[in-house]
Amino acid sequence: MGEGSNENTNGLLRDFFPKGMSIDKISQAEVQxxxxxxxxxxxxxxxxxxxxxxxxxxxxxxx
Known part of the structure; x- marks a missing residue:
């Protein structure tokens, strides 16, 4: 994969889990x-x- 694929995936993750958001209360079902x-x-x-x-x-x- 290209160099930008990791950055792209990180951006997609940020759509779900914005920077600064506490992940302590995210359920396993939500992660899945x-x-x-x-x-x-x-x-x-x-x-x-x-x-x-x-x-x-x-x-x-x-x-």
Whole structure:
């Protein structure tokens, strides 16, 4: 992946968890929900595959 992919992912995480927000009271269910939102989001960088598809080398039929 390119150098900007980490910064892009950090920006996506900031959408869910703004800078300065206390993470002490975030439930495991909420973390899992955000994890799924990021890992099942198609990325142009991955030829419109989801990170989970690339990681597991499986094509998902999401539509």
């Amino acid at each position: 929900k955000r994890f799924n939102a990021l890992n099942f989001r198609p990325r142009k960088r991955l030829n419109w595959k989801c990170p989970a598809e690339v990681f597991y080398s499986v094509t998902l039929h999401l539509i």
